[in-house]
Amino acid sequence: LAKTTQPISMDSYEGQEVNITCSHNNIATNDYITWYQQFPSQGPRFIIQGYKTKVTNEVASLFIPADRKSSTLSLPRVSLSDTAVYYCLVGPTGNTGGFKTIFGAGTRLFVKA
């Protein structure tokens, strides 16, 4: 099971780009990297997923270097509503694949006006 390490918290200001880096040194060949966002009293919400290089969607970008031992979630021009906890997950896990998605402590992003 690939362990992930990410900063406990980050502060930013509205309009700035925020980059959250996650370390996963023992990532396995068949592991994907997935990021979720969680607002208070809500369930986690899928943001983005990648295997290698760069992935971009309407919400964020995910940068994965060639060695895949880390990844960076990039949120362009954050707003107050982006204040949330962001989780980096690496998997599959479990005996038969992706049946046991495990969340770490995540990174608490606080966006200030």
Place this chain on the structure above:
Amino acid sequence: EPEVTQTPSHQVTQMGQEVILRCVPISNHLYFYWYRQILGQKVEFLVSFYNNEISEKSEIFDDQFSVERPDGSNFTLKIRSTKLEDSAMYFCASSEGGTGGDEKLFFGSGTQLSVL
């Protein structure tokens, strides 16, 4: 956009009572999950379910817990004899696929369980 729905949103119960938390996963999803989150703590995996049987479970998911898919749409979590420490937000999730590592979990809005 299809979503996972959970009922009730809040459940208050007395210690020792049985509770059933209900979830309706997204209709074409085949893999179902329960997680819980104690206030201020991380999201904890409880159990995953596929093809009408448990696929994985955590050490939290002891004999007091059970899951069931009683019909084609509902997925339930039962706690037989609740304890104070079972107080938490319980999230149901579903995913379309689960074996490739690229599955995306879709979560419901949760049931806040308070055990008194």
